Amino acid sequence: MVRIKDIAQKCRVSISTVSKALNGASDLSDKTANRIKRVAADMGYIPNANARVLKTNRSHNIGVLFVDNTSSGLKHEYFSSMLNSIKVEAESKGFDITFISNLIGKDAKSYYEHAAYRGCDGVIIASVDFTDPQVVELVNSNIPTVTIDYTFNNRSSIMSDNIAGLEDIVNYLVKMGHSKIAFIHGEETAVTNKRLTSFYRTCKANGIQVPEDYVKNGLYHHPQSSGLATRELLEMKDRPTCIIYPDDYSMLGGITEIEKHGLKVYDDISIVGYDGIELSRFIRPMFTTYVQDSEQIGRLAADQLIETIENPLTTEAQMITVKGHLQEGKTVKALTN
Amino acid sequence: MVRIKDIAQKCRVSISTVSKALNGASDLSDKTANRIKRVAADMGYIPNANARVLKTNRSHNIGVLFVDNTSSGLKHEYFSSMLNSIKVEAESKGFDITFISNLIGKDAKSYYEHAAYRGCDGVIIASVDFTDPQVVELVNSNIPTVTIDYTFNNRSSIMSDNIAGLEDIVNYLVKMGHSKIAFIHGEETAVTNKRLTSFYRTCKANGIQVPEDYVKNGLYHHPQSSGLATRELLEMKDRPTCIIYPDDYSMLGGITEIEKHGLKVYDDISIVGYDGIELSRFIRPMFTTYVQDSEQIGRLAADQLIETIENPLTTEAQMITVKGHLQEGKTVKALTN
């Protein structure tokens, strides 16, 4: 292993001169600087991040906290796509990504402890229970954080626009002639609450009174529970003409159930998904769904976190909302009567 | 920030005593050890991984190299599911996961340089072009590696059993009465070659002569290219009764094309996928597909790497093959004639 010291010896200069050359300090003659750089490259020098971090207190490493109870975390395309864009953006700005967990070996560490232990410059938090005390601890710590789809006081967040999402969906359905609209929603989270509020509000704005039993509990990314809820809806005397699902994936459970009932999607009942997973465009009938811009969300999260890391005093916490768009597929029939 | 030194002061012992207490050294009285641990906890002490790594040369950090050109890397469920199980397994053994790339900030680093820079104890490599000189450099370096679905001399690898995969598929199809079997395969990789070999071999073993134009080039995780290949197959005078796809996702492109031709999956043409993504079980018709045990593969990769890291001299490189299984869905019709 080549150290700065070895280069110094070979070049007959001091180690500090080598350090300066390698880091592009201005108070060094180009000649020596270049000579040192050449030798360093020749010797196959690779700097040691750990030593550097120890000295500078900057790791250029971003923690990512994704919890996947029910392992829905990484498998959910919304998150895997987001993770990917976080990774790409962070790397382009010179930051690495390390996963944060609260289990590292035998002894449990809290998320904060884990992030501090690794010296993360900041942490992006998504797909977790934001009421978890450990999450709260991390967010209130000295480590900068950016949360996704949840906002804490004094911390930046990137929010997928769930309000606009349900608003667009409902308005579209109304335009298509639907007024008996059911909504199967995911487990209670901040996101779910927003969607519910927006759902009710937009229905009301359109003069639609939503029967209590048109709104069903489901689970995100869980086709079975949405299937079950679908069955209940289909068995009602006065059943809805359209069902909104918590996500595209869950909608598949609904479709199966609809077909089991001898009904046909589109002809007999309309359905709308959420997320806009890639598959939604390849499957037939193509899904009508609200596409979340997960790539943009990931990118902005990385940008915002890095901005905060690099300018802690001048960067103020902000909530950035990212709009999606409605993908008009072939699962919503225009009703005329 | 609390350092070992602060604890030492408070406890009126030396810093080495504190270090020993915290690391459970045996040559310390339980009494002092416990006292020190208590004080450390009270003070909210969090060790500094970087300092520790600098001293011990062990980072307890595993690099993961997933390249996602075409961004198919993380979005492909085979890999995201594998990544997840790598993460879970590594964490349970006290290792963190950091992504390795060859772009860190302005200056490009090779994969090896990146891993060495971060002091990774080892690297798991998947979803890359294994002929890339940078990958070869990493594999031949002093950093332990485990590769997935590709074997290098003297390095451990975890192989999804693609030979058994195509064998099982073809044998099943033959059992179902098919003999006109087409195969759309992914881009040329070691995996593709294995599948092709096994495809031809098993066909031959069953006395089936495969027409040259029954074997088509496609791309992994790319419904369009498989759709195109499907069209070509459907337009043949003597078209196949069954098509095998590179993966489930690509099969969706095939399905769309089949329907465009006014044909019906199952009734008019049989199809088989690969991977066994979760969706394949929820979609209707349920996919007949070869399920790869990505979770097991990820787990074993982490285990094997950690084993090599911890016992570099006694752990010998091995190739571990992980079998999958055929999921009999409803996309293959039994032919009787």
Added chain:
DNA sequence: CTGAAAGCGCTAACAT
């Protein structure tokens, strides 16, 4: 323009 020296936080060999 270059170098000396201190020290980041920790571990571990070696005293005592």
Added chain:
DNA sequence: ATGTTAGCGCTTTCAG
């Protein structure tokens, strides 16, 4: 059973 000490590889004042 506890303490002393050196040093991991690097950056960064501060002096020259």
